[in-house]
Each structure stands twice: as structure tokens, then as C-alpha cells.
Amino acid sequence: MTLYIGREASKLWKRICAETNTEINLLAEHWKYILAGLIFQYIHGLAARGVHYLHRPGPVLPDLGFLFLPELGQDKGHFSEMLFTFVFLSFFLWTFYPFIFKCKKIYTVLIWCRVLAFLVVCQILRIITFYSTQLPGPNYHCREGSKLATLPHPQSIFEVLLINCW
Template sequence: MYIAREATKLWRKVSAETTAELQLLLEKWQLLLAGLVFQYIHGLAARGVHYLHRPGPLLQDLGFMALPELGQEKGYLSESVFTFIFISFLLWSFHPFIYHSKRFYTVLLWRRVLAFLVASQFLRIITFYSTQLPGPNYHCREGSKLATLPPPNNALEVLLINFPRGVLFGCGDLIFSSHMIFTLVFVRTYYKYGSNRYTVNLVVFFVDKKLPEMPDRTNGLPLLPVSSKDKDGRTKEELHKLDGRMRDEFHKLLNGNTVDATDRRQRLQMNGKHGEDMSHSVSDATPTGT
């Protein structure tokens, strides 16, 4: 009975989410379709620059000097890590269909993701067609049969991307990595819309523990220590009192509570009254003289 009840709840949840997402898809399908089409255009551009690639000597790079190569027999590790990130993000983006901790709509999420991917990939296409570098990967080096592609026999051969060989063994598109674009966009999206941001929380915890709390400067307190007496001979107590009055005036200015004409008039009247009282008291206390 418990399984049947939970299965019924899950089916209602999936049905409700599917209905809501389909309504959004009918409204926002144009940009989603444009983003998917551009992924194909990006693949064609990467294949086109492979025709122009010419192997050459490896360029000096500090990254390769700092991090040793994995080796040709361990090249699958990079693709395995990227595949895990890609599939994990894909599954996570559809979790609102099952879980109740809903923070976004899947259609709107992928709409934003594809928009970022299109902008980044457009810049990538411009860069690797503007500057063509010899690929450092093993299949792009001199002596490899995959370093250059033979001229196409017809247009259909260019338009048909050989997957996954054309994706995994591309050369010439190396100004910045397509894998890195996807990874950064996925991680940034999860950081913004995810609920369990373990990596970021660990970094914040480490920084909070290792670095002292920053002083609050909104109250106008001085950041440098104050000696017991300043150059005018005022003590700390007098300076704190003066700083308190200045802080009050500062908050009044920030809040827009400036002294208007009515308050000024009342203060003048108060001062005048005190002055009259003081003059009367002085005149009463002064002997008339006989």
C-alpha cells in the first residue's frame, strides 16, 4: 500500500510537471531550437578548421610544464570525466519532474544554458579560424594520419559529422576548449540553481576559518587604532563621543533625515528661550545697585 501510494504521488508529480513544462516549451521553443541548431553549426565549424590544420612543432606552454601528460594510453580519463559531468548535469536538470525541491523550470534552465553556450561557441569559432595552432594531442602531431583530413569529395561529406570520431579526434580548434565551455557553464548553472553546493560551501568554510572577519565600515568607525590622546590632547572618551555624534549625522544623511526648516526653527526658538531664561536669571541675580 505504501509503494502504491508513493507511486501515485510520483505519477501525479510527473504529470503536473510535464504539463507545465510543455506549456513553457510551446512558448519558448524558438530559442531552444536555435540553440540546438547552433550546436550543429559549431560542430561543422570545428570540422572545417580540421581541414585547414597543419601539424607542426609543439608550442611551449606553462600548463603542460606544470602538469605532466597523462599519456596516450590514459587519454580516456579526460573524456570519461567530461562524460560524467555532462550526463550528471543532464539528469540533474530534469530532477524537478520527480523531486519536490523545485527551484527552476527545466525548459527555462536549458534556454539560459543554450544561450550561454551559443555566445561562447560563437567567440570560439572566431578565434580558432583567426589563429590556427598545431594541435598538441597525439593524433594531431606530425606523423599521425588523423592530423589532416583529405579534401572532401562532395558537400554531403562536409555536412555529415562523423560522431564520435569527428568530435573526439578534432584538430585546430584549440584557442579555448569546447569541453571547458560546457564544464564551466554547467558548473556555474548548478552553483546558481542547485540546492547542495558542496564544493562552494567547502571553499567558503575554509576561507571563514582561515581568514578573520572583515570589519564593518558602514558605521563609520576608524579602521586604524586610536591612541589615548590625539594631537589636540583629546582623550579616547571624547573622541568616541565625537565619533558617535558624527555617526548619527552620517546615518541621518543616508536615510534622508536632514534637518529641515521646521527643526531649525524649533532649535532657534529653543536656543532663544534658553537665552532669554539665562538673561532673566542673570538680570534677577544681578543687584540693581543703590
């Protein structure tokens, strides 16, 4: 029994080394795409903050989605955050798990290149729409009467560039 476990452990270690080597080679080849995708996440944050400076609260617009699925309420808003965290962490852990199939054809670096490429395209469209429409937001902090509905104009450029540091 011990001999069998030892033999399988060495196979497992060889597989881990081979997968890691392949991922490092792919990362060396595709690091520019991943870095560009991560930099664009920051640019998207700057654009969202810029819209927050321009935002003027208004009444919540009628929506069929709210008619069929009413909002949870401000006291249950953490459910949305928990669901997002669970979905994101599940995906994140899945991409770094090297033993999904015996012959793995899905590589972490390539998955993240594709995910970031889709995010960049979607966020470019999102930036275009929220700068062109300026609709009142459905979140509680965006509604009329909320202190957080508009941000005061920045005093310096660092207040804009250093997101959530001021």
C-alpha cells in the first residue's frame, strides 16, 4: 500500500511541475495582455468615479425587472455581495485548479487573457453608456436624499487618481 501511494505521489509531483512549467511559459508569452486587462480595470474605476462626480440623483425609473422581482431592501443588500463573492471566488479557484481533467487543455493564463479581454470590451461599452445616458441609479446610495448620491468636486488630481484612498 505504501509503495502504491509513493508511486502515485511522484506522478502527481511530476504533473504539478509540468503544469506549472507550462503555465509559466504561457505567462511569459501573454503577460502583456494580462497587464493591459488589469490596467484597464483601473481605467474603468476612474471612469466610474468620474460619472459619480457628474451624477445628479433623480427618482427611480419604472422597471419591469423590479415589477417581477422586487428589490430585497437596504437591510438585505449583503446578499448581493455574498452571491458575487461566491461566484467570483469559485471561478477564481477553478482557474487555478490544475487537476480538472486527466489531459488538461485549459490553461489558467489563457482563461484569464480571455476573461480580461471580454471584461475590457464590456467595460468600454459600459463607460460609453454611462457617460452618454446619465440615468438615475437604482442603488440606495444613488437615490434622491442620499448623502452619497453625488461626490463633492475633487480638490486635487490625487483625489481622482487614488480611488478610495481619500
